[in-house]
Amino acid sequence: MPQLEFLIKCGVYGLMGLGIIAAVGAVLLPNLFHAGLALAFVLVTIAGIFMSVGAEFLGMVQILLYVGGVMTLIIYTIMLTGRLGAKDVRAQNRQGIFAAIAAGFFVCWIGPLILKTGAWPQRESDSAPPLLSVEDLGMSLMTEYVFPFEVLGVLLFAVLIGAIVIARQDRPS
Amino acid sequence: MFFGLGILRGMNITLMNFIRSYTRKRGSGEIGALTTVQYPEERLPEKEKFRNFPFLIYDDKPEDLRCVACDICAQDCPPRCIYIVKETDEAGKPMKKPAVFDIDFTVCMNCGICEEVCPFDAIFMDHEFEIADSDRHDKLLYHRDDLLKTNEHFHKIRPNDGREVDTRLAEAKEAKAKKDEARKKAAEAKAAAKAKAEAEKATEAKEDKPPETEKESDPQ
Amino acid sequence: MDQMFVNIKAALVGLSDKVFPDWVGVLVSIAVSIVAIALLGPLIMMYLTLIERKVVARMQNRIGPNRVGKYGLLQPLADGVKMLIKEDIVPRNADKVLHLLAPILIVAPALLVFAVLPFGRNMTAVDLNVGILFFAAISSIGTIGIFMAAWGSNNKFSVLGGMRSVAQMISYEIPMVMSVVPVLLAVGSLSTNAIVEAQADWHWFVFTPWGFLGCVIFFLCGVAECNRSPFDLAEAESEIIAGFHTEYSGMKFALFYMAEFMSAFTISGMTTTLFLGGWQGPLLPSWLWFFLKTYGLIFIMLWFRATLPRLRVDQLMALAWKFLLPLSLVNIVATCIWHFLSDEAFFTPAAFLVPLALLVFSYWGLMKLNQPYMPEKRVYPLVD
Numbered sequence: 001m002p003q004l005e006f007l008i009k010c011g012v013y014g015l016m017g018l019g020i021i022a023a024v025g026a027v028l029l030p031n032l033f034h035a036g037l038a039l040a041f042v043l044v045t046i047a048g049i050f051m052s053v054g055a056e057f058l059g060m061v062q063i064l065l066y067v068g069g070v071m072t073l074i075i076y077t078i079m080l081t082g083r084l085g086a087k088d089v090r091a092q093n094r095q096g097i098f099a100a101i102a103a104g105f106f107v108c109w110i111g112p113l114i115l116k117t118g119a120w121p122q123r124e125s126d127s128a129p130p131l132l133s134v135e136d137l138g139m140s141l142m143t144e145y146v147f148p149f150e151v152l153g154v155l156l157f158a159v160l161i162g163a164i165v166i167a168r169q170d171r172p173s
Numbered sequence: 174m175f176f177g178l179g180i181l182r183g184m185n186i187t188l189m190n191f192i193r194s195y196t197r198k199r200g201s202g203e204i205g206a207l208t209t210v211q212y213p214e215e216r217l218p219e220k221e222k223f224r225n226f227p228f229l230i231y232d233d234k235p236e237d238l239r240c241v242a243c244d245i246c247a248q249d250c251p252p253r254c255i256y257i258v259k260e261t262d263e264a265g266k267p268m269k270k271p272a273v274f275d276i277d278f279t280v281c282m283n284c285g286i287c288e289e290v291c292p293f294d295a296i297f298m299d300h301e302f303e304i305a306d307s308d309r310h311d312k313l314l315y316h317r318d319d320l321l322k323t324n325e326h327f328h329k330i331r332p333n334d335g336r337e338v339d340t341r342l343a344e345a346k347e348a349k350a351k352k353d354e355a356r357k358k359a360a361e362a363k364a365a366a367k368a369k370a371e372a373e374k375a376t377e378a379k380e381d382k383p384p385e386t387e388k389e390s391d392p393q
Numbered sequence: 394m395d396q397m398f399v400n401i402k403a404a405l406v407g408l409s410d411k412v413f414p415d416w417v418g419v420l421v422s423i424a425v426s427i428v429a430i431a432l433l434g435p436l437i438m439m440y441l442t443l444i445e446r447k448v449v450a451r452m453q454n455r456i457g458p459n460r461v462g463k464y465g466l467l468q469p470l471a472d473g474v475k476m477l478i479k480e481d482i483v484p485r486n487a488d489k490v491l492h493l494l495a496p497i498l499i500v501a502p503a504l505l506v507f508a509v510l511p512f513g514r515n516m517t518a519v520d521l522n523v524g525i526l527f528f529a530a531i532s533s534i535g536t537i538g539i540f541m542a543a544w545g546s547n548n549k550f551s552v553l554g555g556m557r558s559v560a561q562m563i564s565y566e567i568p569m570v571m572s573v574v575p576v577l578l579a580v581g582s583l584s585t586n587a588i589v590e591a592q593a594d595w596h597w598f599v600f601t602p603w604g605f606l607g608c609v610i611f612f613l614c615g616v617a618e619c620n621r622s623p624f625d626l627a628e629a630e631s632e633i634i635a636g637f638h639t640e641y642s643g644m645k646f647a648l649f650y651m652a653e654f655m656s657a658f659t660i661s662g663m664t665t666t667l668f669l670g671g672w673q674g675p676l677l678p679s680w681l682w683f684f685l686k687t688y689g690l691i692f693i694m695l696w697f698r699a700t701l702p703r704l705r706v707d708q709l710m711a712l713a714w715k716f717l718l719p720l721s722l723v724n725i726v727a728t729c730i731w732h733f734l735s736d737e738a739f740f741t742p743a744a745f746l747v748p749l750a751l752l753v754f755s756y757w758g759l760m761k762l763n764q765p766y767m768p769e770k771r772v773y774p775l776v777d
């Protein structure tokens with residue numbers, strides 16, 4: 001059904017466009033709160049793109065963790081920092097050069113990968129089952145990648161304990 | 174006991190209320206029965222001491238209302254919502270009667286002070302409360318004739334107070350009558366005494382010279 | 394009867410297939426689902442308001458709305474008209490765009506979640522294979538909407554309410570997701586349909602010890618997630634007016650209200666799906682079973698509201714972090730024990746009793762650990 005495919009394509013390109021606009025907004029918006037919301041929107045569009053290419057699990061986790069968790073905390077801190085909504089607070093810094101260098105490295109790294117993937121959407125995968133199901137993901141996490149997984153777990157645990165230690169009130173002597 | 178027991182107990186109470194609101198008769202006063210009175214169709218019986226807006230009382234004819242336009246209530250009304258103008262006769266002399274007696278019910282706060290201070294038992298608090306109107310300027314400014322109600326009405330809504338006021342009025346009337354009589358008698362006596370004195374004077378004058386001692390000892 | 398709605402949809406799609414090329418049929422199928430959900434959401438919300446007012450009234454020995462239409466059945470319509478024709482006030486210093494977008498951003502996720510609810514046999518609008526994850530992810534977007542409403546109103550009460558609400562949502566999301574994990578362990582799938590299918594033949598998860606506990610935790614966290622009493626600190630009237638929707642009026646306010654009621658429905662529907670066997674049930678059509686169970690749970694929500702006073706902020710946080718979260722973690726362990734002892738059978742005494750003992754013990758332990766600080770009764774020796 002080429003017509004449907006066309007519609008889906010339009011939707012995905014629209015999503016990408018919106019994502020780019022929101023990303024530019026996240027960088028340039030003068031109000032930090034708006035910038036935070038724009039960043040959240042970027043993450044949602046990225047999740048949408050994930051879902052459109054069949055990585056539903058990844059998309060959902062993206063929304064759950066980044067939008068529901070990380071972004072919420074970021075915006076929370078922005079709101080807690082009372083005066084940040086004021087006009088005279090600068091939302092930009094002057095590290096454009098370093099940022100450009102970092103971005104250049106990133107593009108050099110990921111560009112070849114993008115060029116390697118070929119045209120989108122890939123015909124073959126239309127009828128074939130998704131390459132990676134949730135079970136596969138779980139299995140590989142628990143077998144092949146169990147060491148990094150455990151290391152990350154220990155790291156997060158250490159972070160949790162550290163947070164508790166920092167947040168704990170000093171005992172009255 | 175265990176965590177959450179109190180919550181369960183509380184929830185049991187609300188659940189029983191929920192169920193009993195269906196099984197028990199509305200208004201029966203049992204625990205859990207509905208207490209709502211569906212107002213416009215159903216009403217609770219009015220209590221005698223219930224009070225809303227004041228009305229002016231008259232005895233037989235609307236013309237001879239008890240109010241004497243003394244302005245006491247208007248002075249004592251806390252929000253000053255009573256406005257009184259005395260009636261005047263042809264000669265321009267003020268009469269003991271209000272020509273204008275307005276109460277602004279949008280301002281009246283139903284305190285009942287007017288009833289308490291009126292020395293003539295002329296103003297009382299009514300049970301009428303459904304005076305809502307869409308026009309708050311004209312319709313809720315009550316004039317003298319709108320405020321007039323009979324003594325029978327007063328007796329109907331407040332039988333005990335009506336009886337009390339009536340006996341008080343009757344007593345006052347009786348007392349007044351007695352006093353009048355006494356005064357009349359006194360006046361008569363005075364007149365008689367005067368007449369007598371006059372007569373005596375006349376006789377004395379006839380006798381030309383009254384005896385001095387006699388006059389001095391007279392007051393005793 | 395059972396497949397009534399499915400057949401209607403199939404007939405509509407078949408009709409379009411006769412006239413149009415087949416790709417229109419797909420669009421029609423999507424459109425029918427979307428329209429059905431878009432109508433169902435507001436309809437459910439409207440009548441939930443009526444049900445709530447009626448039930449709470451009965452619990453307080455009142456009658457509740459009964460003037461508009463028979464038994465007050467048209468009351469929601471009257472309310473809707475009232476909301477529509479009310480003046481829409483935007484505070485002068487508000488962030489106009491955020492103020493406008495916030496109610497939409499709160500309603501949209503609440504409505505989107507309907508897509509993965511299995512309303513009956515073959516009646517899931519989108520049978521995603523990550524359905525449960527979709528539910529958790531999409532409902533977490535609502536917090537952003539609350540932020541926008543709170544910040545955009547430029548009102549201190551709004552910001553306070555927003556802060557409270559978000560702190561609450563973040564805290565309760567964790568035990569909520571943790572209490573779903575046992576079900577996923579038992580079923581081995583994230584799809585809502587598969588979860589319901591796994592509970593056929595009265596194998597409802599609520600009949601197992603871990604299922605019962607999971608059900609209670611999930612439901613409590615859900616009540617907290619949609620800011621309903623007794624967890625309604627975010628809109629505590631007596632403290633912060635109306636919280637994050639203080640500055641909203643008219644239809645925008647109605648949208649907040651709608652989101653709240655729709656998420657109350659989805660939470661109940663999800664609890665039904667996960668633990669109460671979803672649309673499984675004898676005799677009656679499957680969708681009726683689903684709605685019966687869901688409304689039963691909604692009744693419990695209203696029952697909470699009529700009974701329990703609002704929690705304090707510290708109590709709220711303590712409940713989530715010190716009680717529900719450890720308990721849901723223990724619950725996962727209990728599920729694993731159940732899984733290995735039961736040997737594919739739903740009910741075996743050992744598989745029933747061992748997790749039960751574990752759960753009761755940890756419940757007792759947590760209760761002891763959470764003993765609130767009770768100051769000793771003061772004695773005044775000089776007075777006596």
Ligand code: SF4
Pocket residue numbers: 239240241242243244245246247257290291292293294295296
């Ligand atoms: S109502 Fe009573 S107090 Fe008022 S003016 Fe008349 S007589 Fe006087």
Ligand code: SF4
Pocket residue numbers: 226227249250251252253254255276280281282283284285286287288
């Ligand atoms: S009831 Fe009170 S407020 Fe009303 S007219 Fe009488 S004195 Fe005035």
